[in-house]
Amino acid sequence: MITLLDYGAGNVRSVRNAITRLGHTVRDVQGPEDILSAEKLIFPGVGSFGSVMQRLHSDGMVEPLIERIRLNKPFLGICVALQTLFAGSEESPGVAGLSILPGQVKRFTTRSLSVPQIGWNGIVLHKESPILKDYHDEKLYFVHSYRASIADVGPDWLLATTDYGESFVSGVEKGNVTAFQFHPEKSGEAGLGILKNYLDSQGRETITVRQALPTQDKKTHIAKRIIACLDVRTNDQGDLVVTKGDQYDVRTDGEVRNLGKPVELARRYYEEGADEITFLNITGFRDFPMQDQPMLEVLQRTSENVFVPLTIGGGIREFTDSEGRHYSALDVAAEYFRSGADKISIGSDAVYAVEDYLQTGKKSGKSAIEQISMVYGAQAVVISVDPRRVYIHGPEETTHNTIQTATPGPHGENYCWYQCTVKGGREGRDIDALQLAQTCELLGAGEILLNCIDRDGTNSGFDHELIRQVRGAVSIPVIASSGAGSAQHFVDVFKETDVEAALAAGIFHRREVPVSEVKEVMRRNNIETR
Ligand code: 1PR
Numbered sequence: 001m002i003t004l005l006d007y008g009a010g011n012v013r014s015v016r017n018a019i020t021r022l023g024h025t026v027r028d029v030q031g032p033e034d035i036l037s038a039e040k041l042i043f044p045g046v047g048s049f050g051s052v053m054q055r056l057h058s059d060g061m062v063e064p065l066i067e068r069i070r071l072n073k074p075f076l077g078i079c080v081a082l083q084t085l086f087a088g089s090e091e092s093p094g095v096a097g098l099s100i101l102p103g104q105v106k107r108f109t110t111r112s113l114s115v116p117q118i119g120w121n122g123i124v125l126h127k128e129s130p131i132l133k134d135y136h137d138e139k140l141y142f143v144h145s146y147r148a149s150i151a152d153v154g155p156d157w158l159l160a161t162t163d164y165g166e167s168f169v170s171g172v173e174k175g176n177v178t179a180f181q182f183h184p185e186k187s188g189e190a191g192l193g194i195l196k197n198y199l200d201s202q203g204r205e206t207i208t209v210r211q212a213l214p215t216q217d218k219k220t221h222i223a224k225r226i227i228a229c230l231d232v233r234t235n236d237q238g239d240l241v242v243t244k245g246d247q248y249d250v251r252t253d254g255e256v257r258n259l260g261k262p263v264e265l266a267r268r269y270y271e272e273g274a275d276e277i278t279f280l281n282i283t284g285f286r287d288f289p290m291q292d293q294p295m296l297e298v299l300q301r302t303s304e305n306v307f308v309p310l311t312i313g314g315g316i317r318e319f320t321d322s323e324g325r326h327y328s329a330l331d332v333a334a335e336y337f338r339s340g341a342d343k344i345s346i347g348s349d350a351v352y353a354v355e356d357y358l359q360t361g362k363k364s365g366k367s368a369i370e371q372i373s374m375v376y377g378a379q380a381v382v383i384s385v386d387p388r389r390v391y392i393h394g395p396e397e398t399t400h401n402t403i404q405t406a407t408p409g410p411h412g413e414n415y416c417w418y419q420c421t422v423k424g425g426r427e428g429r430d431i432d433a434l435q436l437a438q439t440c441e442l443l444g445a446g447e448i449l450l451n452c453i454d455r456d457g458t459n460s461g462f463d464h465e466l467i468r469q470v471r472g473a474v475s476i477p478v479i480a481s482s483g484a485g486s487a488q489h490f491v492d493v494f495k496e497t498d499v500e501a502a503l504a505a506g507i508f509h510r511r512e513v514p515v516s517e518v519k520e521v522m523r524r525n526n527i528e529t530r
Pocket of ligand 1 (some may be wrong): 452
């Protein structure tokens with residue numbers, strides 16, 4: 001019996017599913033007394049440092065947690081839970097942590113790498129740990145903007161470090177108390193193995209100080225992520241299917257293309273080694289997702305078998321239903337997080353939010369981006385950009401950000417700008433991709449999913465010109481999307497641009513290239529991969 005400290009924020013479903021999958025039963029902490037009486041406790045930290053601490057205080061959990069740790073009772077903290085062990089965090093100035101360890105958790109200061117760190121990175125082990133046994137050479141999934149400093153953690157606690165521009169603490173352990181900055185429940189089979197080690201471990205009565213391991217200046221490297229994307233919609237027969245468009249047109253001879261069932265395909269991609277799965281409800285701009293129960297069910301069922309991050313997009317916006325009931329974008333997102341999503345992706349609504357911002361010059365605080373980012377953190381908010389090239393003869397023809405292009409337009413135009421669209425590419429707006437990405441970052445987005453309508457479904461490779469333009473303008477991670485037709489195209493995009501991840505749909509659905517082959521070719525080309 002495992003006791004879970006779930007205070008109702010974000011996606012704890014995956015932790016639950018992982019524990020159940022490993023054959024254990026989950027019990028929830030009902031009150032402070034359960035913290036002390038639990039045989040084994042898991043504390044998955046979700047949200048900002050301040051919101052976690054506030055919640056622990058209001059539920060009366062702070063004292064029992066400190067006492068549990070003092071008594072050396074089995075404890076596993078994940079992500080922000082590791083950070084709460086410290087005295088405080090730059091993320092929430094003035095808020096005290098559990099203060100088991102001294103010092104402040106700080107924001108990454110690296111300028112050359114995107115923040116948040118999103119992706120699969122390694123760990124350097126500083127002492128043996130029964131919980132990391134067999135898995136310390138694996139890449140594990142991290143998602144965070146703040147990190148604990150090695151200087152604040154003595155040898156009695158320091159378990160693992162990771163490098164992301166700088167070295168930081170990715171694991172602490174003393175006796176039966178362990179905490180990780182990475183997410184074992186999102187780290188595939190390796191993560192499940194780590195959780196199993198914890199679930200099966202026999203707590204030791206006394207704390208034995210383990211000998212430090214030689215680390216020999218080992219460094220870890222973040223992997224470039226490969227993401228499988230499933231565009232989902234109801235076909236004319238009323239079935240929810242994975243479809244795929246050519247430049248966003250998903251019909252052949254008037255019929256919606258049916259490339260498979262969402263839950264089955266997601267599982268296949270997980271087993272082939274996809275680092276992340278994205279679902280896009282491509283008719284979300286007209287259907288209301290809260291009535292779209294099948295989509296929620298797709299997520300719930302997928303998260304039972306898929307232990308890598310899940311993103312869901314389509315229809316994330318505020319809505320008033322036919323009975324006059326109002327749902328904020330936050331309500332919609334919350335429903336998705338509860339169903340197993342780690343990130344939500346916003347398309348059309350982001351364009352409208354940016355138009356508002358550019359008109360008023362002020363943040364309204366009301367946009368979906370701002371609200372969701374405030375509650376769930378920037379790393380949970382992805383912006384899906386759907387741009388299309390507008391060719392021109394010279395930059396003087398537009399006020400938009402232009403590029404000189406190596407693939408000229410139909411009339412020999414050597415320049416273009418990338419026009420953002422809404423409603424699945426049906427309507428062009430007076431905003432370019434660079435403006436959109438930059439403004440969304442300002443509003444609190446944590447990642448950009450950069451599609452390209454001109455390349456979508458063409459198998460002709462990613463649009464490096466677009467990717468370079470946007471990647472160079474933001475400091476959050478960018479996912480290259482649209483046009484992948486071979487494993488080499490992934491190698492090309494990672495060599496030619498600085499993107500953190502690349503996404504594809506058609507080649508995976510049509511079984512032209514499996515995810516495993518993409519990774520094999522990346523490895524052969526010395527591109528860091530999981
Ligand atoms: O506007 O917030 O409701 O979100 C709608 C979402 O649905 C957006 O993310 C938008 O990109 C997506 N979408 C809407 N219509 C379509 C369509 O195809 N008719 N799909 C659509 C866009 C997603 C791409 C695709 C890549 C890779 N497709 O990410 O997966 O281009 O494809 P490829 O590898 O086969 O070239 P909202």
